[in-house]
Amino acid sequence: MSTSNIFPGALAPMPDAMSATLIWPGPEPVAPPRFVEGFELFAAFAREAGADPAALAADLGALWDFVAAHPELLAAPETAEAAERFLGNAIAVVHPAARWRFTSEPEVGTSTISVPVAGLLRGIIEHPEQREPFREMLVSWPQADRDAEEHAALTHDEVDIDFVVTPVPFTRPVLSIPEFVDESGHVIHYGSRWAGGSPPEDAYSRVTHPERFAPAMGVVDALVDHLETWYDVDVDRRSDESGARIWHLRPTTGAQITLTETAESVFIQAGALTREYAPSCTCDACDETAESVADQIEETVLAIAAGGLREVYPVGQRRWLHTERRTPDGGGRSGGGQPDPSLSADELDDAADLLGRLPDGWWPAWTLRSAQS
Known part of the structure; x- marks a missing residue:
C-alpha cells in the first residue's frame, strides 16, 4: 500500500465487486480500505485552481464549496473519477469508521449509511444548496451507527419462548378469488406477475x-x-x-x-x-x-x-x-x-x-x- 501526505492513512486500490464476495476455499478476506488511491488528478486540479488539497481533505465544507464552484470537474471522466475518490476519502476523514466498498458502484460508508461517490459529486454540482443537510447527516452518522449496533444486539441471541397454542389449529375459510383483467382484457396473475424478475x-x-x-x-x-x-x-x-x-x-x-x-x-x-x-x-x-x-x-x-x-x-x-x-x-x-x-x-x-x-x-x-x- 502507498501513503499520502493528504490523507491520514495508507492508500489502497479501489475494491471491485468481487472483493465483497467470500470465495471458499481461498485466501483470507482483505479488510475494506479506509482510503483509496486514484485521486491525484483532482489534487492537481485543485492546486492549479489555487487550493491546497490537504486543506480540502481536512475540511469537507470547504471541499463541498470548491467542487460546487467547479462544474467542469464533470467534463472529463478521468477527472470526475479522481474527484469522486477524493470526496470519498474526505468522508472517511470525517467518519473514521467509514470504509470503501463496491456494490453496483463505488461507495464509502458503514452498515447504516453508505454514500455513492459518483452521485455525491454530481449532487454537489447540481444542488449546492444541499450542503447543510449533508453536513447534518454527517454529524448524526456516528449516533446512527451506535443506534444500529444497539438494535442489532437485540436480535443476536436466540430465545426460548413458552408458546401456548390452541389444541385445534386455525382453519382458514375458503377464499373466493375473482379474476381481474388488465386494460387489454388479459387476466392478471397477481402473486406471480414478475416471474422472479424485477418489476417495472x-x-x-x-x-x-x-x-x-x-x-x-x-x-x-x-x-x-x-x-x-x-x-x-x-x-x-x-x-x-x-x-x-x-x-x-x-x-x-x-x-x-x-x-x-x-x-x-x-x-x-x-x-x-x-x-x-x-x-x-x-x-x-x-x-x-x-x-x-x-x-x-x-x-x-x-x-x-x-x-x-x-x-x-x-x-x-x-x-x-x-x-x-x-x-x-x-x-x-x-x-x-x-x-x-x-x-x-x-x-x-x-x-x-x-x-x-x-x-x-x-x-x-x-x-x-x-x-x-
Missing part, C-alpha cells in the same frame, strides 16, 4: 384492483372466533362512523390486539406500540394477493396470542422501537424504527414504563380457556 419502475407507484384484497377480510371473523373459543379473551365487536369493523381483543394475560377492517385492508394494533397494516403495501410492484394478506393477518395475530411478540422501547438515543414476531413453527421477523408519530410524549412514556416491566420486552402468551363451551 412505474409499478411502484401504481395500484390496480385494490379490491383484490377484499376476500381476505372474511378471514378476520373466523380468526377472532377461533381465538375467542380457545383463549381466555374478551372480544368487543363494533363499527365506527365510517363503517369500518373493529375487534378489540383483551386477553387475561398477554398483549391486547385491536383489528380494524376496511374493505381492502386490516390495521393491526398490538401490545403497547406495535402497528401493522395488511397488506403492508398495495402497489403493483409488491404484487400482494388476498392469500398473502390472509397469511400475514393469521401469522401476526396467532403469533401474538401464542406468546411471540416482543417490544423494546426506547432503543438508543433516537428512541427507536424494536419489535419481533416469533411463530411456534420457528419462523419470525423483526423490525425497528420510530414509533407511531401520532402518539403523544406521555403515551410513549407510559409504553416505555409498561414494556420495561416485561422480561426483555417479551409479552406472555394468552391463557387457554379451562373448558370450551
Whole structure:
C-alpha cells in the first residue's frame, strides 16, 4: 500500500465487486480500505485552481464549496473519477469508521449509511444548496451507527419462548378469488406477475384492483372466533362512523390486539406500540394477493396470542422501537424504527414504563380457556 501526505492513512486500490464476495476455499478476506488511491488528478486540479488539497481533505465544507464552484470537474471522466475518490476519502476523514466498498458502484460508508461517490459529486454540482443537510447527516452518522449496533444486539441471541397454542389449529375459510383483467382484457396473475424478475419502475407507484384484497377480510371473523373459543379473551365487536369493523381483543394475560377492517385492508394494533397494516403495501410492484394478506393477518395475530411478540422501547438515543414476531413453527421477523408519530410524549412514556416491566420486552402468551363451551 502507498501513503499520502493528504490523507491520514495508507492508500489502497479501489475494491471491485468481487472483493465483497467470500470465495471458499481461498485466501483470507482483505479488510475494506479506509482510503483509496486514484485521486491525484483532482489534487492537481485543485492546486492549479489555487487550493491546497490537504486543506480540502481536512475540511469537507470547504471541499463541498470548491467542487460546487467547479462544474467542469464533470467534463472529463478521468477527472470526475479522481474527484469522486477524493470526496470519498474526505468522508472517511470525517467518519473514521467509514470504509470503501463496491456494490453496483463505488461507495464509502458503514452498515447504516453508505454514500455513492459518483452521485455525491454530481449532487454537489447540481444542488449546492444541499450542503447543510449533508453536513447534518454527517454529524448524526456516528449516533446512527451506535443506534444500529444497539438494535442489532437485540436480535443476536436466540430465545426460548413458552408458546401456548390452541389444541385445534386455525382453519382458514375458503377464499373466493375473482379474476381481474388488465386494460387489454388479459387476466392478471397477481402473486406471480414478475416471474422472479424485477418489476417495472412505474409499478411502484401504481395500484390496480385494490379490491383484490377484499376476500381476505372474511378471514378476520373466523380468526377472532377461533381465538375467542380457545383463549381466555374478551372480544368487543363494533363499527365506527365510517363503517369500518373493529375487534378489540383483551386477553387475561398477554398483549391486547385491536383489528380494524376496511374493505381492502386490516390495521393491526398490538401490545403497547406495535402497528401493522395488511397488506403492508398495495402497489403493483409488491404484487400482494388476498392469500398473502390472509397469511400475514393469521401469522401476526396467532403469533401474538401464542406468546411471540416482543417490544423494546426506547432503543438508543433516537428512541427507536424494536419489535419481533416469533411463530411456534420457528419462523419470525423483526423490525425497528420510530414509533407511531401520532402518539403523544406521555403515551410513549407510559409504553416505555409498561414494556420495561416485561422480561426483555417479551409479552406472555394468552391463557387457554379451562373448558370450551
